[in-house]
Amino acid sequence: MTTAQEMLGRFGDAENCLKHLERSRRELLHFVESLSDEQLLHRPGVEVWSPAEVLEHISRVEESAGKIIRRLRKVALGEADPFPPSPAGQTRPDGRPLAPPLMYPKGELSRSEVLERLQAMRMRVLTEVAESGERLPHPPTYGHPFFGDLTALGWLQTLVYHERHHLRQIQERLKE
Template sequence: MPAAQEGLARFGDAENCLKHLERSRRELVRFVESLTDEQLFHRPGAEVWSVAEVLEHVSLVEESAGKIIRRLRKVALGEAEPFPPSSPGQTRPDGRPLAPPLTEPKGGLSRAALLERLQAVRERVLAEVAESGERLSHPPTYAHPFFGDLTALGWLQTLVYHERHHLRQIQERLGAL
């Protein structure tokens, strides 16, 4: 197992991932609700997303992963064709990953719209995980841009990693204000 996937494995099975996701979402929402509009919508630099844009990105990534989990289930059941090959992720000159274009925020969402979107996307992911059941940890796989070939469980684990990463990122950024 590649090192990146070993890092994801620390989040465990689906039940453990769902506990992590519940905890991190609660913390994320509490944190966002404590922010002023200026803190939420301020872009610290031309190439740096606002907290609102980070939240939109989190929801776009989660929505995408939920669709992948659904498709992997359907492939396993013979109801869909396997995914075509995917492209590897791009990185910045300093080695940090770049968000795939489909997960880049568009901006312009209100606080309420962001929180509603996060909730709606999470509900869809939870439904996909429940529907997948035991199939979650079994092939087929689909290549993540940065973590390689992952089962549906691996994609769920990326959501735990991703939300925790961005929660820490925005907390650190705002702690410096």
């Protein structure tokens, strides 16, 4: 296991990941409730996403991970072909990971629309996890742009990391 995969492993099995996701989503929604529409939609810089855009990004990542979890299950069952190799992730000049362009927010969603999208994508992930059941931690794998080859459980673990990371990011930006 690589260091990145060991870091993800601290989130544990699917049951533990789901508890983490439930807690982080509750914290995220509670924090968003405290923001005015102006704070939620304000971009602090030209190249910096607004909190609403970060929420849309989280939902796009969850949508993608849910599809990957489903495809890994289908590959394991012989119902789909394995994935082609995934492209390597890009980083900023300071070394921080850069989201793939497909995960960029469009920035056109209202508060209610972004919250509805977050809920819908979370429900999709939960369905895929439930349907994967015991297969979740087992091969096949698919390469994550920054964490390497991951099982479906690994992809679920990335969602725990991802949401927590962006919640802290939004909170820190609003303190500035």
